[in-house]
Amino acid sequence: MSTQLTDTAYVITDAPEPGRTPTLRAVIALLARDLVVLRRQPGNFIARTIVQPLMLMFALGYVAPIISVGPGAAARATQAATVLLAGMLAMVVLFQGLFSVAMPLMQEFGVTHEIDDRVLSPIPVAAVAIAKVLAGAIQGLLAVVVAFPLARLVTAAPPQLHINWPVLLTLAPLAAVMCSALGLYLSTALDPRSVTAMMAVLLTPLLYLGCTLYPWSALGPIRWVQLLSLANPVTYVSEGFRAAVTTSDHLNLAAIYLALILGTTVLLYQGIRHFRRRVTS
Template sequence: MASEPTFDREQGSSRASLYSASFWGLWLRDWHVLSGSVVTFAIRTIMQPLLFIFVFAYVFPKIGQEVGAAGGVNFATVLVPGLVAVAVLFQGISAVALPLVNEFSVSREIEDRVMAPLPTTAVALEKLLFGAFQGVIAASIVFPLLYVVPATDVEVQIGSWPLLIVVLLLSTITAGAAGLAIGTTFRPTQVPLVFSVIVIPTTFLGCVYYPWQELGAIPWLQAVVLVNPLVYVSEGLRAALTPQLPHLLPWVSMGALTVATTVLGAIGVWGFHNRVLD
């Protein structure tokens, strides 16, 4: 009888090792696929932010066209956290939602994934976290471009690296959770349409091109946009990268992103289970 606890511990340790190896096996599989499409990934990541920063922060200043700013800071500085937020959010969403379309409907690769010696929830979380990982890569690609392309000076002031890291991680995980929710809630034929429909309103009403505080002139809109997760990504990064600009309190942004991650993640995992059972 005295040997039973030892046996249980050994069995638990063996199971944990098996789960860990299986999880990283799926991760390396996704990494192999991503590394084979580096050019596509880079183009998808930088195209929209690069176009906006080139037109509004390079072309307009060169031709003498004034663009609105906030707090006496030039528009290029306002754009930096917002466009990093766009890259993080939409790269994270697309990295999870769009592959799920193929895996559930065309290649049926999802059947191979769920055969791994892992709980189904862990398989779903691997998809979510790998999407978040791609969001981090997207931020590291886009940020240098936003810093060097503008014709005017960009005033980035990172006052707290821990704040930047926490906001970035929360933002990327929220993006992955949103991608999982979209990819499992809608039918495969609907996902590309849903993704294309949400991009424009989410971007323009996500405090990308202006701080949330500036919407005080339109109180009803200032309240409505608070349902948009991109607002908290933009404002959180604004607090971390350009604290001289008006921004939401960091704990508000981080709290909202935590709630969004929890809700979207729960919806995504639930939807993943249902799709697998179907």
């Protein structure tokens, strides 16, 4: 502890203590602050987690099978619920990654300028960006915990569950970090004046060409769409959850993990690079 005399007042500053890791402590503090905000304002989190994904499950997993007639209707209902469950988990992780990272960053850059206070802290600018991504990933994992049991109650027939715990416990955090890194990248790389419109345009192909409503193998008759979907990061999130919690066909696990690791690395690197450029310009 040291005391410095100025013309007007005494200013007390904390001298750094040996062995401490101020960057790590600062990142933890930033994470804690975001989680406190989440606890005090749960409405946005609940809306992102429940409304759209569960409405999709209700329409396609409950209404459609019930109004379906003919032989095999019960089996089709079970199959639909099984396929949609993995897609819905991918949706909630994507929504949390985009809207818990991208939207607050847009506000902090353009309206509140709260980001200025964060980057003025004595830690690397990259650590501020990483804290944002980790906070979004935690919200994505919480969304999976909330949405998973609710989805089982909405569908007309119970999905065929087969939980592979090693895959689920490793893939879910990786998918959450990748989707949050995607939110960081989009909010910092796109023109601030058009980022909302661009995200609205991008969200549709990300969701509906990301194998959320069908397994990747079902696209076999449309080969060009099947190949195109491999360029969509959400495909690997959907197929990964399909492998983790259901009995449906899915992509090879090695390909899923490789794509998620590469996607996370590229998006995080590019997101941090654009974030640094935005805060220093």
